[in-house]
Amino acid sequence: MSMNSFGIFFALLGAVLAALLSGIGSAKGVGMAGQAAAGVCTEDPSKFSKVLILQLLPGTQGIYGLLIAFLTMTQIGVMGGNPDISLVKGLLYFAACLPMIVVGPVSAIHQAKAAVASINMVAKKPEQFGKAMIFPAMVETYAILALLISILAIYGISAIKI
Amino acid sequence: MPDNGYIYAVARIRTKELQLLTASFLEQLLAAPSEEQCLRLLREHGWDGESHDADKMLAQERRKTWSLIGELVPDLSVFHVFLYQYDYHNLKAAVKESCRSGIHPGIFLEYGTIPSATIQKATDSRNFSLLPERMRQTAKVAMDTLLRTRDGQMCDCIIDRAALTEIGRAGKESHEEVLSLYGELTVATADIKTAYRAARTQKDHAFLERSLAPCDTLEISGLESAALKGPDAVCSFLGSTPYAEAAPKLKTSPAVFECWCDNLLIRSIRPQIHNPFGLGPLAAYILARESEIKTVRIILSGKRNGLSAESIRERVREPYV
Numbered sequence A: 001m002s003m004n005s006f007g008i009f010f011a012l013l014g015a016v017l018a019a020l021l022s023g024i025g026s027a028k029g030v031g032m033a034g035q036a037a038a039g040v041c042t043e044d045p046s047k048f049s050k051v052l053i054l055q056l057l058p059g060t061q062g063i064y065g066l067l068i069a070f071l072t073m074t075q076i077g078v079m080g081g082n083p084d085i086s087l088v089k090g091l092l093y094f095a096a097c098l099p100m101i102v103v104g105p106v107s108a109i110h111q112a113k114a115a116v117a118s119i120n121m122v123a124k125k126p127e128q129f130g131k132a133m134i135f136p137a138m139v140e141t142y143a144i145l146a147l148l149i150s151i152l153a154i155y156g157i158s159a160i161k162i
Numbered sequence B: 001m002p003d004n005g006y007i008y009a010v011a012r013i014r015t016k017e018l019q020l021l022t023a024s025f026l027e028q029l030l031a032a033p034s035e036e037q038c039l040r041l042l043r044e045h046g047w048d049g050e051s052h053d054a055d056k057m058l059a060q061e062r063r064k065t066w067s068l069i070g071e072l073v074p075d076l077s078v079f080h081v082f083l084y085q086y087d088y089h090n091l092k093a094a095v096k097e098s099c100r101s102g103i104h105p106g107i108f109l110e111y112g113t114i115p116s117a118t119i120q121k122a123t124d125s126r127n128f129s130l131l132p133e134r135m136r137q138t139a140k141v142a143m144d145t146l147l148r149t150r151d152g153q154m155c156d157c158i159i160d161r162a163a164l165t166e167i168g169r170a171g172k173e174s175h176e177e178v179l180s181l182y183g184e185l186t187v188a189t190a191d192i193k194t195a196y197r198a199a200r201t202q203k204d205h206a207f208l209e210r211s212l213a214p215c216d217t218l219e220i221s222g223l224e225s226a227a228l229k230g231p232d233a234v235c236s237f238l239g240s241t242p243y244a245e246a247a248p249k250l251k252t253s254p255a256v257f258e259c260w261c262d263n264l265l266i267r268s269i270r271p272q273i274h275n276p277f278g279l280g281p282l283a284a285y286i287l288a289r290e291s292e293i294k295t296v297r298i299i300l301s302g303k304r305n306g307l308s309a310e311s312i313r314e315r316v317r318e319p320y321v
Helices: A005-043 A045-075 A087-124 A126-159 B003-019 B023-031 B035-045 B054-072 B076-082 B084-099 B116-125 B133-149 B152-173 B177-200 B205-211 B220-229 B231-238 B246-252 B254-274 B280-304 B309-313
Strands: none
Touching: A005 A045, A005 A087, A005 B003, A045 A087, A045 A126, A087 A126, A087 B003, B003 B054, B003 B280, B023 B035, B023 B280, B023 B309, B035 B054, B035 B280, B054 B076, B054 B280, B076 B084, B076 B152, B076 B177, B076 B280, B084 B116, B084 B133, B084 B152, B116 B133, B133 B152, B152 B177, B152 B205, B177 B205, B177 B220, B177 B231, B177 B246, B177 B254, B177 B280, B205 B220, B220 B231, B231 B246, B246 B254, B254 B280, B280 B309
16 A cells, blocks of 8 residues: 555545534534523523524534535545545645634634623623624634635645645 | 533523612612512512511522522532531520420521431430531530530530531632632621620630631631720721721621621622623522522511611612622
């Protein structure tokens, strides 16, 4: 087995980890926010729609991870085409997935903490829902930046001839 | 349990905090012409109870708080620090009842961590092994002292000191900010009150030694020396401690000092209103409810006894929200 056979392994590893870790982070985040939302709804079910939106915010990282995994697998030919890529190219794909692998789960947990605090805010001041949305949404910025870099890198690598 | 374990509980408490009595509602109660009117306002606010029975209403509110906390926290023993005072009150009552003939109904409180019947049985049969280990030695010493000296005050001092020591220890060992703050403030303010009262009644060193419980924010030997010199020395000693504000309150009246102690605790736990995680907001909610029940009791009894709104107002505790 030549070293080049490892190219596809590293590329796939990057794709899988992006989906896996971002998914874990989002699951944990949505779960945390869900507990807070359930607590508010136990006492006041009329706040369901407001707290539901806040609960969903940490879920986006899981979707971003899935997107990166899908794009990578398409580019390396796992989902059809020629999966024969060099070791260097495989490592480059892995590197391209790294922003989502790291920033995805970390930002999901931190966004969940902000979402829990915002749900508590809505519990007391439902009229401040708009402001409460902004605090966890700010954390989203960094997940989007990581997503952008990963997408640009994946498309950039496909054009490199190595 | 990690902080994240209380997310659901804290969110429920946040909603419950909306029902806590506010300063403006307390003003409404103060302005009400009679106790009957106050009860009506409380019922409109959602407090349970029968029309003419304030005590039942307050007891029911207290039960509601603990039943809610029981739903939210799987192991209520984390909040036992709030209940030890009732255990030791019941121990005092049981020791005295055992040493004197007759049965005295209504002397036991129902809220402790140990059933009052168990404490009663332990003191009646002198079988202190029925009590938790932390109470055994205190119960034995208090009972022996009362039988030997017939001095009820000395017996009270022994049990009160043991209660304070237990509250301080439990607070510290909880490693929870609000609980350790509660333990520390409870012990420190009780020590200040005892020292000032001892100074005014010219109690000796042995009494102080028996009564003052150890705490971190007060140097007990310094407080003892000050109490032996007199009330002014206690006040000037407090000037060099975190409790400098207590001195003018002590000089005004014991009721004003008690009110200041409760307000100090409420002010210290108020940051928990903004804390979305952990046990702290739950502990703060229990203390806030206890404080508002105490305030309502003061207002109702003031109204019942025809005190002026001004006179009641100076005893009203600061609300948590």
